[in-house]
Amino acid sequence: MLLRGKAHKFSDNVNTDYIISGKYKFKTLNMNELAKHVMEDLDPDFYSKIEKGDFIVAGQNFGSGSSREQAPLAIKHANISGVLAKSFARIFFRNAINTGLPVIECDTDKIDKGDKLRVDMAKGKIINETKNLTLDVNPLPSVMIEILNDGGLAKHFKKNKGFKI
Amino acid sequence: MGQTIAEKILSNHCKNEVYADDLVIADVDFVMSQDGTTPLAINAFEKMGQKTVFDPKKVAFVIDHSAPSPLEGVSNLHTLMRDFANKHDINIYDIGCGVCHQLIPEQGHIVPSNLVVGADSHTCSYGAINVFSTGVGSTDCAAAMASGKLWFKVPPTIKINCSRALVKGVYSKDLILYIIGELSADGATYKAVEFIGETIDNLSIDARFTISNMAVEMGAKAGLMLADSKTKEWVSQRNSNRFITVEPDNDANYEKELDFDFSNLKPQVAKPHTVDNVVSVDKVADTTIHQGVIGTCTNGRLEDLKIAANVLKKHPVSKNCRLIIAPASKDIFIKAMKKGLIETFVKAGAAVVTPGCGPCVGTHNGVPSDGENVISSANRNFKGRMGNTNANIFLASPATVTASVVTGKITDPREFL
Ligand code: SF4
Numbered sequence: 001m002l003l004r005g006k007a008h009k010f011s012d013n014v015n016t017d018y019i020i021s022g023k024y025k026f027k028t029l030n031m032n033e034l035a036k037h038v039m040e041d042l043d044p045d046f047y048s049k050i051e052k053g054d055f056i057v058a059g060q061n062f063g064s065g066s067s068r069e070q071a072p073l074a075i076k077h078a079n080i081s082g083v084l085a086k087s088f089a090r091i092f093f094r095n096a097i098n099t100g101l102p103v104i105e106c107d108t109d110k111i112d113k114g115d116k117l118r119v120d121m122a123k124g125k126i127i128n129e130t131k132n133l134t135l136d137v138n139p140l141p142s143v144m145i146e147i148l149n150d151g152g153l154a155k156h157f158k159k160n161k162g163f164k165i
Numbered sequence: 166m167g168q169t170i171a172e173k174i175l176s177n178h179c180k181n182e183v184y185a186d187d188l189v190i191a192d193v194d195f196v197m198s199q200d201g202t203t204p205l206a207i208n209a210f211e212k213m214g215q216k217t218v219f220d221p222k223k224v225a226f227v228i229d230h231s232a233p234s235p236l237e238g239v240s241n242l243h244t245l246m247r248d249f250a251n252k253h254d255i256n257i258y259d260i261g262c263g264v265c266h267q268l269i270p271e272q273g274h275i276v277p278s279n280l281v282v283g284a285d286s287h288t289c290s291y292g293a294i295n296v297f298s299t300g301v302g303s304t305d306c307a308a309a310m311a312s313g314k315l316w317f318k319v320p321p322t323i324k325i326n327c328s329r330a331l332v333k334g335v336y337s338k339d340l341i342l343y344i345i346g347e348l349s350a351d352g353a354t355y356k357a358v359e360f361i362g363e364t365i366d367n368l369s370i371d372a373r374f375t376i377s378n379m380a381v382e383m384g385a386k387a388g389l390m391l392a393d394s395k396t397k398e399w400v401s402q403r404n405s406n407r408f409i410t411v412e413p414d415n416d417a418n419y420e421k422e423l424d425f426d427f428s429n430l431k432p433q434v435a436k437p438h439t440v441d442n443v444v445s446v447d448k449v450a451d452t453t454i455h456q457g458v459i460g461t462c463t464n465g466r467l468e469d470l471k472i473a474a475n476v477l478k479k480h481p482v483s484k485n486c487r488l489i490i491a492p493a494s495k496d497i498f499i500k501a502m503k504k505g506l507i508e509t510f511v512k513a514g515a516a517v518v519t520p521g522c523g524p525c526v527g528t529h530n531g532v533p534s535d536g537e538n539v540i541s542s543a544n545r546n547f548k549g550r551m552g553n554t555n556a557n558i559f560l561a562s563p564a565t566v567t568a569s570v571v572t573g574k575i576t577d578p579r580e581f582l
Contacts (some may be wrong), residue, residue, distance in 0.1 A: 013350055013439060017547040021554075022201075022526045027238040029204055041554045061351035064384065065547065067286040069205050069302040090355050090386055091286055095302035141188055143316050153304045154212035163190050163308070163316050 001121035001148075003081040003102065005053035009113045010042060012059035016092065018042050019063065019071040034070055035077035050079055055119075057111050058085040063092025072096040072103075082119060084108055084126065097144045100152035105138040121148070167414030169322040170389045171357035174297040174411055178280045185321040185418070194279040195223050196309045199265045201230045201526075202284035204242045205303035207249050210311060218253050219313030225256035227268055229521040232260035235529035263494025263520040266290040266378065266462035271494055273403035277392040277410045282309050287462050287544065289385065292377035293370065294400055295392035295410050297357075300381060320357040320386045321420040324413075327364035329428035334579035336472075337372035338464055338542070338562035340364065341379045342433040344425065346443025354384030356420065359413060364427045365390055370399040371468040378463050379544050382440040432577055434540075435560035438548040446565060446577045455537040457482075457570035459563050460491030460518075461525045464542035467497050469563040474506040476567045476581045477513035483573035488515040489531045491523030527552025540569045 024037050039046040039056075056062075056075065062085035063071060072095050075083065082102035086109075096103040102121055111117065115130040126135040140148070143165045150156035157163070166184065168176065176183050178191035198206050203226050218224050226246050234240040243260075250257035258268050266287050275281055277295035282288065284306035291298035301315070309315045325344065331337075345352075358380050365373065373390055380388025390396075392410035400408065431445040459465065459473050470492060482488045490510050492498040498520050501507050510517050516531075518524075524531035525543045532552035533539050539551060539558045546558035561569070564578035571581070 015547050017545075017550055021549050022528060023549075023552050027236060029208065029242070041549050061354065061384065064350060065286065065545065066201075067284055067288075067300040067302050068201060069304060073205075087351060087354060089351070089384055091300050091302060094305060098302060098304040141318060143188055153308060154209045157213045157308050157311070162312055163314065165188055165190060165316060 001102065003053065003119040003121065005051065005055050005081050005117060007055050007057040007111050007113060007115045007117055008046070008049065009111070010039070010056060010058040013061045013064055014042070014058050015065035016063060016068050016071040017065055020068070020074040031073045031077040034074040038074045038078045047078055052079040053081045054079070055117055056080055056083045057108050058083065059108065060086045062088050064089035067091045067095070069095045069099060072099045072101040076101045084111065097148050098153035100148065102148065106135045110135055167416035167418065169357065169413045169417045169419065170359055170411050171297055171320055171322055171387060174278060174280055175317060175319050177278065183319050185319050187319045188316065189319060190314050190316050191280055192314055193282050193309050195269065195275050195281045196283070196306060197225050197227065197265055197269050197281070197288065198284035198303070198306050199230055200228045200232065200243060200246060202303045202306065203246045206284055206306045206310065207245060209304040209307035213307060213311055215311040218255060218310045221254045223313070224310050225258065225269065225274060226250050227258045227262070227265035228260050229264045230526055231528040232519060232521040260521070261495060261519055263497070264462045264465065264522055267465065267493035267497070270294055271403065271496060276400050276404050276406060276408035277396065278408060282306065282315055286381050287378050289380045289388050290374050290378040290462060292380065292388040293373035293390050294396050295390060297387050297389065299386050320355055322357045322359055323353055324359045324361060324419045324422045326422065326424045327360060327362035328424065328426050329363060330367045331364060331427055331430060334564060334582050335430050335432055336562040336564060337368055337375045339430055339433040340427055341376045342435055342443050342560065343430060345379060345383050345441050346433070348383045350382065350439055350441040351384045353380070356385055357387040357389060358385045359389050361391060366393060369468060370395055371466040374466065375463055382544060432562060432565050432579070434565065434575065435546055437546055437557040437559065440544070440546060440560065446561070446575065449559065449575045450577065452559070452575040453538055454486055454540050454569045454574055456531065456533055456539045457486065457488040457566045458524055458531065458539065458541040458543060459488070459566055460493060460523045461543040462493060463544040464563050465491055465493030465497070467500050469542065470497070470501045470506050472563045473567040474509045476571060477515065478509050480571040480581065482514035482570050485573045486570045488570045489518060489524055490515050491518045491530070492520045494520050524551055526550065540566050540575060542566050
């Protein structure tokens with residue numbers, strides 16, 4: 001899986017209420033509708049700034065808070081190809097992989113707003129093309145790689161008739 | 166090699182001796198989801214091509230987040246849940262029954278040593294009764310509903326030794342706010358926490374739930390406690406099955422051990438907009454308050470309502486302030502009614518709303534206006550959490566919330582004892 005796009009930067013502790021507010025998520029299962037409100041409380045115009053394939057790049061503890069799967073789904077449906085952060089909250093991390101949104105732990109201080117990035121999920125490599133830098137990545141547990149490669153947990157589960165570790 | 170509580174419970178459920186960082190597929194004893202997460206879980210269940218749930222008795226849906234429904238979109242999602250529950254004959258707690266994290270233990274669905282997953286981040290609450298329980302998303306929940314299994318990475322454990330009893334006017338909410346302030350919002354991410362020691366032993370089960378409930382506010386996967394005679398009695402009153410309890414081994418391996426002496430702890434307040442932004446109440450005293458909330462899975466239990474009623478019996482809610490009270494369950498509501506607490510609340514000027522999440526998550530029941538300050542007994546004060554990004558939320562114990570709505574500003578509850 002090869003991903004390419006530019007970086008949108010956010011700070012530490014971006015919680016699930018910021019990713020998609022509770023006032024929207026309970027109303028609908030239409031993710032394209034929810035996607036329009038992604039990160040709205042942090043940046044009201046965020047959705048209109050996204051070009052297909054862009055990355056969200058953040059600090060520590062991205063996705064803290066609720067277990068709502070609407071959070072990674074709304075990001076995915078906003079045409080974001082992946083989230084890079086110094087660390088992730090546990091439930092968000094699982095949910096992202098389960099819904100097929102690539103999430104990667106790395107040192108995001110080496111990425112600035114607007115930098116062009118190339119991410120090779122299979123090799124576990126990030127290249128900051130703007131800065132001509134290669135970043136190290138914390139590898140995913142094997143079961144998560146299987147799930148991501150199958151396109152998310154629902155597909156993985158159907159294909160293997162259960163989990164495969 | 167010795168094991169922690171988390172390692173023991175996960176070992177028992179994958180029939181293998183496992184330790185921190187091992188990957189396992191384990192059998193779960195109970196699966197729960199609520200109205201914010203169930204619709205997506207049903208979608209995922211169908212995408213997996215599943216026809217039946219693994220055991221209808223071990224699955225429950227709770228309609229608590231927007232209950233009763235404030236909008237037609239929500240109503241349609243509730244109907245989707247009811248139809249699925251009826252078709253598969255699983256437990257459903259409809260509007261008015263209460264908050265999921267009160268109901269699952271209170272209705273006797275779980276016992277010590279169980280492994281439980283719930284599609285809600287505060288599922289870690291049941292650690293208070295020696296259950297390894299953790300929050301998952303809708304797709305994980307669907308997989309668990311279908312197969313009775315889920316994959317886990319065995320978490321390393323941080324042991325928090327809590328010594329000395331809390332003084333009068335200081336509660337388990339103050340204790341956990343203080344710990345979160347010390348460890349920070351991601352101080353225990355991916356880890357289990359064991360809360361152990363004299364301070365915990367002295368607490369009621371109601372008070373212990375408050376602590377385990379908020380373990381996730383420092384990122385923890387589980388917030389575990391030992392099962393003592395109080396736990397066993399509490400559980401036996403609700404579930405007649407025999408059960409085992411789980412203790413850590415003396416030579417268990419902890420990632421970290423922290424010691425806290427709580428004898429001098431003061432009432433604590435988490436300031437906007439993060440839960441780890443914690444100070445003692447004197448640092449924010451006199452902050453104007455427009456609305457108070459008592460309820461939620463953190464502090465909506467009978468003990469909490471009694472604390473509030475004791476103050477409100479003599480002191481009404483300030484004219485410049487509102488108070489919203491949501492008992493955490495129907496059982497609590499009935500008990501509070503029998504004890505005359507509800508009458509006290511209403512006479513004091515509070516609005517008592519349907520058992521459930523109430524205004525905690527901004528769906529209905531008390532959205533604050535721009536610029537208002539709210540003091541709440543809930544567990545999250547994120548910007549916009551209660552439905553308005555221009556409001557400020559302070560978190561505190563039910564005693565501090567009550568004292569503050571009586572005076573109209575943040576107040577040390579010890580002034581009213
Ligand atoms: S009371 Fe609040 S924190 Fe608890 S389950 Fe409901 S919405 Fe979540």
